[in-house]
Amino acid sequence: MDKIMELLSKTGIPFAYDHFAEGESPDPPFICFLLPASDNFSADGQVYFKVTEVHIELYTDKKDLELEERVEAVLDEYGIFYEKNEVWIASEKLYEVMFSFEMEV
DSSP: OHHHHHHHHTTTSOEEESOOOTTOOOSSSEEEEEEEEEOOEEETTEEEEOEEEEEEEEEESSOOHHHHHHHHHHHHHTTOOOEEEEEEETTTTEEEEEEEEEEEO
């Protein structure tokens, strides 16, 4: 978790795990990140190598390629291979750009 916090701090974008507390959400842009699953490697019936799935969700009120590139640059700096997808959340009037990857824990 420390490595993810360090990585996100380098983006300069406010962030929180899963969500911001009610009434404390900053104006966009902001990031929420999640650790929704694991993909551990086993050997001899035991967890040999622990790997967790990471989702970094960038929320903006307008398409912002510069911010996306800032997040990508930090992920690249850490040598992280990531997948990226985007969705418009009509009810919130926000774009969500999600970067997903796995990392050792």
